[in-house]
Amino acid sequence: MLELLAEKLHIPRTQVISVVEFYTFLHTRPQGEYEILISDSITDQMLGKQQLMDYLAGKLQVEVGTTRKDGLVSLDNTSCTGMCDQGPAGLVNGQVLTSLDTGKVDVLVDLMTRRVPVTEWPADFFQVRDNIHRSGLLLNDSIGKGEALQSAFARGLDETLQELENAGLRGRGGAGFKTAMKWRFAKQEQEPERYVVCNADEGEPGTFKDRVLLNSYAHEMFEGMTLCAAIIGAGKGFLYLRGEYQYLYEQLQQVLQQRRQSGLLGANIGGQDFNFDIEIHLGAGAYICGEESALIESLEGRRGIPRNRSPYPVSQGYLGKPTVVNNVETFVAAAKIAVHGGDWFAARGTSQSRGSKILSISGDCRQPGIYEYDFGVSIAEILGDCGADDVFGVQIGGPSGTFIGNAELERRLAFEDLATGGSFIIFDNSRNVLDIVQNFTDFFAHESCGFCTPCRVGTALLKKQFDKIRQGHGSAGDLVELEKLSRLIKNTSHCGLGQTAVNPILTTLERYPELYQSQLKDISFEPGFDLDGSLETARKLARRNDPAAHLAQGGE
Amino acid sequence: MNLKAAARLGGRIGHFSIDGVRLPFREGQTIMAAAMEAGVYIPHLCYNPEFTPHGSCRLCVVRSNGRHLAACTTPAAEGLEVESHTDELQEQRRELLQMLFVEGNHVCPACEKSGACQLQAVAYYCGMLAPELTYFYPQRTVDASHPDIAIDYNRCILCELCVRASREADGKNVFSIADRGIHAHLQINSSTGKLRDSDLEVTDKAAHVCPTGAILPRNLGYNIPIGKRPYDQKPISLAGDVADHEESS
Ligand SMILES: Cc1cc2nc3c(=O)[nH]c(=O)nc-3n(C[C@H](O)[C@H](O)[C@H](O)COP(=O)(O)O)c2cc1C
Ligand code: SF4
Ligand code: SF4
Ligand code: FES
Numbered sequence: 099m100l101e102l103l104a105e106k107l108h109i110p111r112t113q114v115i116s117v118v119e120f121y122t123f124l125h126t127r128p129q130g131e132y133e134i135l136i137s138d139s140i141t142d143q144m145l146g147k148q149q150l151m152d153y154l155a156g157k158l159q160v161e162v163g164t165t166r167k168d169g170l171v172s173l174d175n176t177s178c179t180g181m182c183d184q185g186p187a188g189l190v191n192g193q194v195l196t197s198l199d200t201g202k203v204d205v206l207v208d209l210m211t212r213r214v215p216v217t218e219w220p221a222d223f224f225q226v227r228d229n230i231h232r233s234g235l236l237l238n239d240s241i242g243k244g245e246a247l248q249s250a251f252a253r254g255l256d257e258t259l260q261e262l263e264n265a266g267l268r269g270r271g272g273a274g275f276k277t278a279m280k281w282r283f284a285k286q287e288q289e290p291e292r293y294v295v296c297n298a299d300e301g302e303p304g305t306f307k308d309r310v311l312l313n314s315y316a317h318e319m320f321e322g323m324t325l326c327a328a329i330i331g332a333g334k335g336f337l338y339l340r341g342e343y344q345y346l347y348e349q350l351q352q353v354l355q356q357r358r359q360s361g362l363l364g365a366n367i368g369g370q371d372f373n374f375d376i377e378i379h380l381g382a383g384a385y386i387c388g389e390e391s392a393l394i395e396s397l398e399g400r401r402g403i404p405r406n407r408s409p410y411p412v413s414q415g416y417l418g419k420p421t422v423v424n425n426v427e428t429f430v431a432a433a434k435i436a437v438h439g440g441d442w443f444a445a446r447g448t449s450q451s452r453g454s455k456i457l458s459i460s461g462d463c464r465q466p467g468i469y470e471y472d473f474g475v476s477i478a479e480i481l482g483d484c485g486a487d488d489v490f491g492v493q494i495g496g497p498s499g500t501f502i503g504n505a506e507l508e509r510r511l512a513f514e515d516l517a518t519g520g521s522f523i524i525f526d527n528s529r530n531v532l533d534i535v536q537n538f539t540d541f542f543a544h545e546s547c548g549f550c551t552p553c554r555v556g557t558a559l560l561k562k563q564f565d566k567i568r569q570g571h572g573s574a575g576d577l578v579e580l581e582k583l584s585r586l587i588k589n590t591s592h593c594g595l596g597q598t599a600v601n602p603i604l605t606t607l608e609r610y611p612e613l614y615q616s617q618l619k620d621i622s623f624e625p626g627f628d629l630d631g632s633l634e635t636a637r638k639l640a641r642r643n644d645p646a647a648h649l650a651q652g653g654e
Numbered sequence: 655m656n657l658k659a660a661a662r663l664g665g666r667i668g669h670f671s672i673d674g675v676r677l678p679f680r681e682g683q684t685i686m687a688a689a690m691e692a693g694v695y696i697p698h699l700c701y702n703p704e705f706t707p708h709g710s711c712r713l714c715v716v717r718s719n720g721r722h723l724a725a726c727t728t729p730a731a732e733g734l735e736v737e738s739h740t741d742e743l744q745e746q747r748r749e750l751l752q753m754l755f756v757e758g759n760h761v762c763p764a765c766e767k768s769g770a771c772q773l774q775a776v777a778y779y780c781g782m783l784a785p786e787l788t789y790f791y792p793q794r795t796v797d798a799s800h801p802d803i804a805i806d807y808n809r810c811i812l813c814e815l816c817v818r819a820s821r822e823a824d825g826k827n828v829f830s831i832a833d834r835g836i837h838a839h840l841q842i843n844s845s846t847g848k849l850r851d852s853d854l855e856v857t858d859k860a861a862h863v864c865p866t867g868a869i870l871p872r873n874l875g876y877n878i879p880i881g882k883r884p885y886d887q888k889p890i891s892l893a894g895d896v897a898d899h900e901e902s903s
Binding site (some may be wrong): 110111112113115116119120384386401406408543544545546547548549550551552554555556557558559562563579582583586589590591592 | 707708709710711712713715722724727729746749750753754756757786787788790811812827830831832833834835836837838841842843844845847
């Protein structure tokens with residue numbers, strides 16, 4: 099197979115291997131007839147993933163991480179599949195399985211044993227719900243097909259870019275770069291061949307709002323991309339769709355086809371001298387490919403290694419040409435702003451964070467799902483709406499974001515205070531913060547691309563160091579080493595992954611030093627050792643982990 | 655335009671400083687390139703002025719305005735004040751070096767590159783003593799299939815100098831990196847994955863740029879006895895990089 103691919107592509111066999119080994123969903127060796135991957139997100143774990151995995155592995159008589167001898171089934175873990183409000187979730191031959199329980203597992207095992215093709219399995223296995231519980235500016239509003247483009251052409255493209263600027267729209271992928279400025283940069287480039295890329299990699303654990311937008315607001319997203327193309331002068335666009343969302347592929351293709359038929363894609367769009375089309379590119383299981391330059395590398399068919407900047411993608415992106423990369427939600431917002439004007443958007447939110455934000459809420463609450471709020475809303479209000487009591491803390495912005503404790507619930511959602519790409523995971527008082535941090539630390543070690551020393555070796559060391567402490571073999575010195583290692587990884591890593599991979603440790607070490615301390619081996623407590631004092635740097639560092647610091651290390 | 659090309663073209667001259675010392679730079683030049691030209695040593699492993707900067711080892715990370723920057727990929731700028739030889743940064747470098755040592759299997763006393771190895775020399779320069787971090791003891795192999803060149807994967811630090819040299823200088827594509835995270839590894843682009851079946855020749859640039867003892871030309875031999883090797887004589891800040899010495903051998 100590898101040889102065949104190499105031959106067809108006219109590349110060395112090893113080049114195929116180098117790419118295949120990089121992506122979780124590609125393999126150098128054949129997998130089982132049924133390949134099952136269970137989501138290992140903290141939210142799935144909180145919904146009983148581990149017991150379910152043990153049960154499944156037992157029933158199937160297969161060890162996790164292996165293929166059964168008869169080749170019927172392979173079973174493994176995978177990073178968050180974006181079904182946190184309907185977990186435990188998994189994938190079977192690339193198709194999403196939601197709300198798994200032992201009853202479903204029994205049926206599933208029976209189907210596989212009888213070798214029933216996945217296409218003939220009961221539909222409710224694969225049902226994915228939107229679970230929109232609170233709609234705001236974006237989700238409430240509906241624009242007609244082509245309406246944003248019509249408005250933009252009527253108003254003028256430069257004027258529309260100005261509206262976008264007036265709106266104060268900032269990127270919704272987490273880093274918060276001003277969208278109009280990004281488009282303007284691309285537009286001003288000398289090189290006439292330009293590209294638009296929609297980032298639908300949505301890999302941050304606990305984020306699933308793009309999945310809902312892709313499912314129910316695809317027209318608006320494609321319209322936003324087309325608008326961007328018209329403004330910057332691009333002829334081609336890509337939707338980079340994470341492999342986990344492969345089930346949406348056909349449906350999205352149909353939307354594109356409809357748009358072509360309506361003259362909203364293709365040649366002379368809107369009767370203008372404007373040609374543009376969009377291609378869907380599937381990811382294959384690599385969180386790092388959400389980082390825009392790694393995404394571009396992946397689009398070009400390579401391992402997803404983040405590039406050096408500058409040059410930035412807006413000047414040298416896909417194939418070295420000017421490329422705008424934006425999040426799904428950013429494009430949806432841009433399309434609506436083109437219709438309603440900048441003031442419509444800018445009237446909501448805060449001074450630095452205009453408009454609204456769509457949140458993916460999961461974890462310990464009665465009603466997990468999608469909630470849209472104007473920026474500036476307090477965490478307490480959000481928790482009240484989704485039915486979270488007995489809150490211990492909230493992970494805001496996913497593992498790469500910030501953990502806040504229940505003393506900080508009056509803080510606000512905004513780039514000025516707590517920034518988020520959309521992940522909002524709630525933990526109640528029954529949860530152990532160290533379990534959470536361990537899950538996140540394992541996640542980053544698994545997802546490190548391996549390019550730079552501190553992240554490649556450092557995240558693997560953190561994992562070892564954390565396990566050692568959890569197993570009760572840690573001394574006070576190990577804790578100090580943990581903090582020192584974290585600081586080094588944060589300071590010296592090449593990209594945002596490494597720079598934020600240590601946030602779970604630093605933000606919790608700052609808030610709960612006593613929890614860490616309680617894990618230490620008693621005998622190793624050197625009398626007079628001032629652990630608290632030694633961890634001072636951790637606290638100082640963590641305090642710097644405010645939205646402003648977060649911005650600088652984000653995707654821009 | 656890449657930084658190297660810009661630097662070669664000349665361009666406007668500006669000034670910046672490293673640890674308080676004022677240095678000139680040509681527009682487009684990186685902090686590292688300007689420093690090297692001025693004879694100011696910033697520890698580095700994946701940098702070699704002949705190839706596209708990589709920015710992966712992170713040894714050259716310096717500080718400016720409270721931000722950490724890789725000197726080898728960051729352009730110098732007028733008035734930029736850079737800190738490099740501070741206690742904090744040297745401590746960081748020691749820890750990064752420790753990571754490289756524990757990630758692979760480096761048995762310096764038994765290595766023929768000892769004394770001429772850049773990894774060892776930089777570690778010595780930065781004051782790194784025995785690693786305190788947990789060793790990974792990975793299972794790696796040695797490829798002795800090629801008549802003129804041997805490769806010991808135990809000593810590879812994934813700097814990709816060989817990868818770049820092969821592509822950029824030799825016009826070949828002998829090396830590549832596969833897998834990800836801590837499992838990332840160097841591989842040979844040949845039908846068998848063996849060096850013998852690749853088109854690497856001992857006269858290739860790629861055979862002479864490895865900063866460690868991972869790629870060793872066999873027949874050219876390292877005839878210089880221990881004690882007389884480049885870094886036995888002088889610290890790396892004065893002796894220069896491995897690649898410079900390889901060239902004259
Ligand atoms: C490790 C890493 C993962 C990222 N993952 C995503 C992602 O899944 N989706 C996304 O939109 N942006 C992601 N980003 C941010 C992108 O690099 C980029 O900033 C963003 O797509 C720009 O779009 P925006 O300005 O509309 O937010 C990630 C960044 C990093 C460093
Ligand atoms: S920080 Fe991690 S993910 Fe980013 S380049 Fe370095 S190894 Fe890769
Ligand atoms: S073999 Fe040498 S030059 Fe090549 S990547 Fe490894 S350490 Fe670098
Ligand atoms: S020399 Fe700059 S990162 Fe390696």
